[in-house]
Amino acid sequence: MTFDVSFRADPVRRGKRLLLSTVLVAGLGLSLAGCKSTAEKADEYYQSGLQLLDQGDTDRAIVQFRNVFDLDGTHYEARKALAEVHRQRGETSQAYSQYLRLAEQYPDDLPVRIALARMAFDAQQGDEFERHATRAVEIAPQDIEVQVLDLTRQFRAATQAEDADERARLAEEAVRLAAERPDDPLLIGILLDRAASSGDLDEADRLTARLLELQPDNPQRYMQRLALLAERQDNPAIEAHLRATIEQFPENTQAKADLVRFYMSQGQPEKAEDFLRELAAAAPPDNPAPGADLVRFVELQRGVDAARAEVDRIIAEGGDPVLFRTLRAGYDFQAGKRNEAIAEIRAVLEGVTEPTDASRDVRVQLARMLVETGDAAGARQQVDEVLAENAGHPGALKLKSAWDIQTDRVDDAVLSLRAVLDQAPEDAEALSLMADAYERAGEPDLARDYLSQAAAASGNAPGETLRLVSRLAAEERWRPAEDALLPALRQAPDNLALLQALGQVYLGMPDMPRAEGVITRLREIGTPEASSAADRLELGRLASQEGEAAALAYLEQQATAAEADTGAKLGLIRAQLATGQTAAALTIARDMVAADPESRPARMALGLAQAANADLPAARDQFQALVAEQPDDPAPHLALIRLAAQEGDLPGALALNDQALAAAPDNPDLLWSKAGLVERMGDIDAAIAIYEQLYARDSASIIVANNLASLLATWKSEDPAAVARATAVARRLNDTTVPAFMDTYGWIQHLNGDSQAALPYLEGAAQGLPGDPIVQLHLGIVQAAVGKNDAARAQLQKGLDMLPEGQEGQSVTAAREVLARLENPAPADAAAPNPVPNPAPDDAAAVPDAEPAPDPAPAAEGTN
Known part of the structure; x- marks a missing residue:
């Protein structure tokens, strides 16, 4: 079927169609005209x-x-x-x-x-x-x-x-x-x-x-403007300007802190407290921080009781119960009401229906309390729950990092602390912990840098400042130590610890006129503690300037003065014993006991003086009497143990040590003594176990760390797990200059296959401990490992010649094998350095003093 294309339409319909088309076209035209670009x-x-x-x-x-x-x-x-x-x-x-x-x-x-x-x-x-x-x-x-x-x-x-x-020139152009x-x-x-x-x-x-x-x-x-007014010392204008700054910038915490500090510098603590009350009263209900600031200020100015009363008032007036009940529990905890405080915080947490960072802060506070009460497992549970809710919670991360540092998981600690510092770069506690982490990792430069940051972030607070100064003083960086102390003393001019540290810095420089100035300031303060600190600095000044005799004369003057106390006389006795004046020490000790027969310190001093004068039976009687009267006092026990060891009776010394531990279980000084005894008797596994126990209690002790690492490396060198453990424990010894520590660290590097890096440590150890044959053998073995064959031959022969008759051990055996190979090389060895297997060293490679010390404190340094 086809269509007629000529199409004839009805005229009427065609007219309508034309009209419709015209309208459509007109409408389209209007639409196009109204559409904007x-x-x-x-x-x-x-x-x-x-x-x-x-x-x-x-x-x-x-x-x-x-x-x-x-x-x-x-x-x-x-x-x-x-x-x-x-x-x-x-x-x-x-x-x-x-x-x-x-x-x-x-x-x-x-x-x-x-x-x-x-x-x-x-x-x-x-x-x-x-x-x-x-x-x-x-x-x-x-x-x-x-x-x-x-x-x-x-x-x-x-x-x-x-x-x-x-x-x-540019200012003139301006x-x-x-x-x-x-x-x-x-x-x-x-x-x-x-x-x-x-x-x-x-x-x-x-x-x-x-x-x-x-x-x-x-x-x-x-x-x-504030700096200019401060320069002009226009105090009324400073106060007005700070008020204006706060009004202009209501959230400016620095200006508020500056105003409080200004009032305090003017001796107007009441004005500072009034200002803090203004801020607390004006704060909205959901911002309890100004109220907490007020409580802390009251605590600093008027003590804990006043602060607790302030907290009670705030709670009664509807203050945030989570924060302020926790603060009150903290005061109870400090007052010795530990169980009550912990129960209160648990009650606070039970009332929290929806966890928030504020409630997580409380949970961390509970964890800190549990740590102090010895409930480490409970503390870790609280921290784990906080981190499960908020993996970046700063307080929980700081606690976790502290535990990681204690257990040598330094990398984990650093990651946690970086997360904290990303949130709060000026967190002094986190910066201090970062310093601890890098100290443990053997990065002293980074540790020092973080200590410096922590001191600055804390506003030069005494604790952080003293940690930094201790590190700087150990490195004999006296000028930076002074620079750290002076700002802290400007804020706390009568702080005895800061003043004493400054005096020690001036003695180290040496700058005796300024050291004398510090001594004068301590005497002006006049408290018994300040006077004692002044005496110690004066003793150091005399020893430095005029020698040992002058220092001893000063002690004698102090001890024989009419008002001399027991401490002065004991100090003199210790000095006399240290300098070989045993008869003089015995005379003073007898006089002290005659004057006060019941004085335990005097009787202890008499026993030590008697032992130093070779009157061992009298000394033993003295110590045994002291033990009978107070069995849990470790000092006379340690003295008896030393007497037995001096007489060569190691089994008897060990029996005395065990008796002492029965009376004073887990005493660290008695454990330390026992570790030395069992090691000398050849029970190395027992010694390692004791050092592991001591390390678990105080992994920050560098001496315990050295001895543990050295024994592991010495006796377990064929056990990869033991070497890995020793490596982790000894990381902090990097860059050490203490000979015993150098031997430990260098030997561990050798066991880990880096004999070249080990060499300078062992060279330093051999030079610093020339009488220790095992240290000499370690050096010879490592010299052979790096191809220094001629030096190794001489060194190994030197060490072997120094050995006491009959002394054997794995290091001795390995040294003899290496020396034999060097003296009679196999033909295949002629073209290359002699391969030296990592030997298992012997029993003398690590450790504590040959005899337990009578002083209950561990020795100041570990020895090999």
């Missing part, structure tokens, strides 16, 4: 944004400007308007982001570069300021605003280079430009630096005031 729509949003700005509706204006970018991401005017709105509202980050987008799209736009440079300068982003200022100079070097930027850039560079002449731009903050900043450098405080006052007028929302201007 994308650019036109974008411009409409932009114009709407401008109108809303004129009406003061900034929030909606921002929405309209952002709508522009949905249609046209390169709309210059809208992007710039949005950037300026953010800048006017003080939203610097958002403003900078918008300007930066403009700079990417329009790299030669001068106003954008100027804006970016000024914002970067205000934000103290030096590299960004340099980048944008340099580009502005390239675009329009003659523009006066650009000249200001360039001058500021040059002045900043001269300041960093400490070029005073160049700074002075004076010239300021004639045209008197209110330019960048120029005023340079002029302010010029006024401060020349001591023109009036001009500095005018300039800081003007900067505040020009930039009332810039916190840096308030800091500059």
